Amino acid sequence: MKYCAFLRGVNVKGTNMKMADVCQVFKDAGMEDISSILASGNIVFSSDKKTDDLKKILEKAMSEHFSYEAFLFIKSQEETESFWNNNPFEKNENLHIYTFVGSPKVENILMKEFENSAKTEDEKGEIVNNIFYWQVPKGNTLDSTFGKILGKKSLKDQFTSRNINTFEKILKKMS
Structure with a gap:
């Protein structure tokens, strides 16, 4: 497999x-x-x-x-295909889209953290089929309130994030 x-x-x-x-x-x-x-x-x-x-x-x-x-x-x-296929956001050259790969139910923890964070214009979070997706303006990934939460040591064993474009490259390699 x-x-x-x-x-x-x-x-x-x-x-x-x-x-x-x-x-x-x-x-x-x-x-x-x-x-x-x-x-x-x-x-x-x-x-x-x-x-x-x-x-x-x-x-x-x-x-x-x-x-x-x-x-x-x-x-x-x-x-892996579901991460790519379930992306809820439209492609936009001014925005990054990240998805989070992690432990079961981590999407709920991430959504709670996202909902409690200050957001920039066009910053969105959404769960689709138990996968958390985050859209953020380019240049704001590490500066956003939610972006800073992602480095929390208490969450280090729970998830990792990837730009949605990475999944396209991975799937090409898997085919």
Whole structure:
């Protein structure tokens, strides 16, 4: 079965790794057909193992190899397609659209945080099929109130975010 592993905190705040090294860790952990998409930690691979087992195996392998506390979220090809297909926002060159890959029910935590944050014009959050989507004007991602919440240490094992365009690249690699 084809999967994508979404790694959290890769190549930010001092956690630097080459994707070729990450792919080798996946290979050494028994994964097949491995490739990376962008330097933000998106690894497409094949395995006959279940998602929960893959998460444990790969987090342990990554943590040991790179000497950091690895958090990753494994999604099947079908689940990965749903992130792309359910995007509720229109494409706009002045806006970024992010989606959040994470633990079950994390979309509710994110929506609560979003609802309680100050918003800029055109900033929106929406849940579609248990996936949280966030639209924010370009240049405001890290400055927005909600953007600052995303770095909370208490949420680090709950989710990771990706620009919606990343999913298009991942799906091309999975096909």
